[in-house]
Each structure stands twice: as structure tokens, then as C-alpha cells.
Amino acid sequence: MTADQFRALETLSGSGHSAHHKTDDLLAAAVAGFNSLTRPTRHESQQFEDLALPLLETATPRAKRQVSAILAQHDAAPRKLVLALANDNIEVAAPLLLRSPLLKTTDFMEIIGKSGLSHARIIARRQPVDPLLLPLLENYDDEIIKQTLNSEQPLPAAPAVQEANEPEPASMHYASAPVAAKPVPTPPFRSANSQPSAPQPLPAHDLGALSLTAYLRPAIAEHLIDMALLIDNSMFRTALADALDVNYMRAETIIGTWPNSQLPLALKAIGLTAQDTYLILTAVLGTIHGEREQLREFVHIYRSISPEQASAAVRRWKSDDMNEKLRNQLRDLAENTTDSFTNAANNDSSIQHKKAQ
Template sequence: MSSSDFRHIAIRTEAGKAERLFRAAVSAFCSLTRPSRREIAQLEDLTLPLFDEVSVESRRYVAAALSECEYAPAALVRRLAEEPVEIAAPLLTRSNALSDIDLIALIGRHGLPHARAIARRKELNATIAHLIRALEKPTLVNTRPPETVTKIAPVKPAASATEDNRPDPGVPEENARRRLRSMMRPAGESAAVNLFLGQPTYLKLRETALTGNLAFFQTALADALDIDFATARSITEQSGYAALLAALKALDLSEDRAFLIAVAVHPGEFPHPQAIRLFLDRYRLLHREAALDKVRAWKAETLSRAIRGNAIETGRHASNSDDKAAGRKAS
């Protein structure tokens, strides 16, 4: 197909009839036995600017047509695959233009509706198939049953009336973590049942990341790395995913598992396949020992904060004691 053919279509369908132009261009392209790279690029140049102007019916028609096309334009296919599953289903189930990385990204961004359509693909990558099964029926994943943890409050000696009632450093954060864990248990049970206890680390991280509640994931990450909640929160609330990448590498997660968690926590960081490929390259090139060094640095910073906090508290108590002694002498 030459550029003159596209111009001929445009002339016949001008006067703002984007619908007919969109359909006609794709239909003409699909009739080609073996389109050249130039013809593929021409179709993308013609259809992508019209994409937002055409109706749902036209998008559905084009998605169905391109799903049977062996040399479908990758950029147009990816754009259509981001549509609701009612439109994208033919491409998700059949198109060869979608790579495994594309499929994982689509599952991460659109969840079960897209995942179920992708599951119908022939010769689907086994890792992706397992991921879809785990997302659809988490109970089928072989894990130990949740453990029941009964919390007994420790008996503390009665505090003197003159003692300062300020909480110890780190106590508010730990209380917040306990409250988050209590939110994960079924209502009406007297014992604290943590639904994530007894599960492997990855499953805890994945399930909490997919809840959409970042605090749940931060709590699971703090437990996995043995760091405090404030540090886990800072890892996930940074503008990029560099710190999270190091945390996941330190846990020795595979690339696909690390990516699924990253895209659930930072979906805006992966707007196109190139961003996904960059993440995978960075994850692959990061040495685990370097990631472990990063975790050690986080733990050292946590310890340093605790020491500084204790020093401040000690200074306050000493100052209060001096003030009281001075008051007694004055009286």
C-alpha cells in the first residue's frame, strides 16, 4: 500500500468522517499479504491521531480486524489493548503483536478483566498463566493456613504520678502497624487473626500491593525487610521506584514478580513498554549485594533515629528533674 492509497482514502472520506477513514485504512491494511515497514508506519501515522475521535464500535471493529493480522502495527495494537476488555478482548486473546512484557503490564494496569482474556491465549507463557491463576483464585496457591495470634498485653508496673507519660520513640509507628494488621482480620473474632501470616514473603507483598491501600503494603514491606514502618513508607512514597527496586532485589524476587509489585505500587511509572523494559533492565543489572547494602543502611538509619530519640527523652527527663529540684530548694 502506497501513500497515494492512503491519500485516496482520505479524499473520499474527508469532511470530518474520521470513523470511515479509521475503518477503511485498517481494512485496506489487513488485506495486504505482507506489508512493509513503511506501510505499517503509515497506518500508525494515520490512525493514532484519529483514535480519540472514533466511536467504541469503530475501536471494537479495528481490534477484531487486527487480532487476525499477522503484521499488525504494534503501537496501534498496544493502544487498543489499553481499552476496556469489551474492546480489547480479541487482541488480548490472539494478537502476536503483544509481547510477554506487554501482557504483564496490561495485567498490572487493568487487573482481572484483562487477565482473564489473556488467559485464553494459546501457548501462553507459563509464568503469566500462573500469575493469572494466583490473581483469580489466591486460595489455590499452596500456602500454610493463616496462624492465629492471640495478643496478651504485658503487665506493666504502675507509673508514678510524677512520671512523664510521653510514649517511647517508635511506639506510635508500631501501634499504627498493629492497627493495620487488625484491619486485615475478620470482624467479630476475639483473637487477632492476621490473614497474611504463614504466607511466603512474595505473596504477602503481592496481596497487600493489589489491595490498593498503600499502608497495607508498607506494613508488609517493613515486616519482610525487618525495618520500621517509617522507613517502609519513605521507600514507597518517593517520586520514583529506585528505592523499591532495591528493596525487592534484596528480597531476591524474580523479575516478573518484582515488576508486578512495582506496577501495583507505582502504576504511573509504566506508561509504555519502554518504561517496563527499563525497569527490567535496571532490576537485572542491580547486584543483590548492593541492594542488601541499601537495606543495611536503612536499618542503621532506623537505629540512629531510635538512639537520637532516646537521647532526647533522657535529656527531657533530666531537665524535668533539675527543674523540680530547683523548685524544692526555692520553697
């Protein structure tokens, strides 16, 4: 992390943000700075750990979930930070338990011992499962773990479809579009021998407006697919809410039921490919069998949705959430004001009664 970025962090720490907001800003800046390093040195990893680890105590659950999703793809993340997140509640820990290359068999054993069944169910999804872990997982005699261990097979590939840019459709109706599954893509883990292009360094003056969601983009497809393939549907709902920055009830409404689900529009706004969207729809809304021509039609419709259309839909959802929140606050304020007037009136009546006596 550059000196300018650290100075920006110091500026943030003295800003007038609320405690949680300020912590999330600092955590976002720390993760972004570390993620911009192509090959972090041991000193840089330690520096990142020293800064980020204390922030977890007061960071919001959403910020911790997003940091977990980012670090799950990073093979140079500090181990103490990874272990702290992996031992957190299951919605925070899940991405790391599924994908992190830093967690060892002994780590999984300790995590299961501390956190129990919820974490064991996610660890059972990790492929391949370490043979040393199998007796520990099987000892739970849990139906979900048994189902995961016995039926975890590669998903069938979707029929090949020639994708091409199509003119923008007059409507976005998916009623005739089936969903087919494809193999889960191998996550692009960074290694010491690889030389990925480094992300653009962050301008120091922009750190105050950072959103961790922006740094989740490179890993978001794998993260959403992972959460969609879990048996617990609430995990995907939470991941979708984080990615779109909407509330959980809104995410549930977006998911809905097929064929009226708005999930394709949401995934388009996030930037997922048609292939990844197929897989997520299949996992979340149930397998929808169809012919090659219907699959082609879905791809045609999905690719024809412009980014502007998808972004406008997300803005509308956020606006509706904000309006609902304001209405609730105004209603609570009105009720509190009415209660205060009633209590004041009752007290005045009591005083007058006593004086009369």
C-alpha cells in the first residue's frame, strides 16, 4: 500500500462518518490497496494484516462477507486474517471454506471443532474433500453432509450455443427460455509463478468513497455460483443482496420464481456471462429442461439486455428500498410523537387533578 493511500486512511479515520461506516471505509481501502499488489511481499502482507485484522471487530457483516469473498481467491492473503474470517459466522466464512488455498486440513478440523455443523456442511462441499476429514464429517450423521458427499458430481455441460451480438429486444420476457447447467469454472487462483496484470492503483482522494463491492467484481461469478450451489438458499440471497447493495427482502423478490424471476436482469447488471447466469438460475430456481433452440433464445435475450437497462433496474430497486425505509422512519416518528403528546396530556391531567384535591 502506498504512502498516499495510508495518508488517505488517516484522513478517513478522522472523518465524521459513523463508527461502522468509517470502519468499512478503512477496511475497503486496506483490501483495495493489498489487492492492487501483483506480488505482495511478506512485509506487505504483514502490514495489511496489522491494519485489517483489528477492523473486523467493528466492521459490518456485509463488509466482512465481501472481504471474505475477495480473499478466497487470493493465495497470498495473511493466514491470521483468513482464519479469523473462516471462524466467523457461516455467511462470512463460506467463501473461504469453499475456495481458499491457504486453509489446511488441520485448520478445517479446528474450525469444525469450534463452529460445528454449519461450517462442516460447507467444508463437505470443498472439492476434493481431504480423506482425513471424511470420518469427522461422517460422524455428524447429517443428511445434508451425506447428500453432499455422495452426490457431489460435475454438472452436465450446457449445449453449445453460438453467441452473437443481437439487437436490443422490445421486451425482456423469459417465459420460453429454459435453463441448462454447465460445469463450475475453475477459479483463477493467483500463484507465485503467475504474472497477472496488476489492477490500477487507487487514487488516494477516492478512498473515502470506496465500496468493497467494486473489488468483488473479479471473483463475483465464482462467489455467486458457490452460494447458489449450496443447499441453504438464504446464502445465495445474502450474496445477491451484497452484490447489488439492496436489502434481503428485495433480493428475495428479485429471485422470485420462474418464469417471472428478475434474477437474469440482476445478474446482467452485475456483469455475469450468459453461461454463469444459466448455472445460477438452474441451481436457485430449479432445473428447467429445454431444447437447443430454446437455450439459444435465452442467450439471445440475455445478451440483448443493455448494461444501461440492467443498471436502471438496480437503481430503481435501490430507490424503492430507500423510499420504504423513509416511510417506516416517518411512521415510527409519527407514532413516537403521538405517544409523547398522549403521555404529556395524561401527566397534565394528573397534575390538575392533584391541585384540585
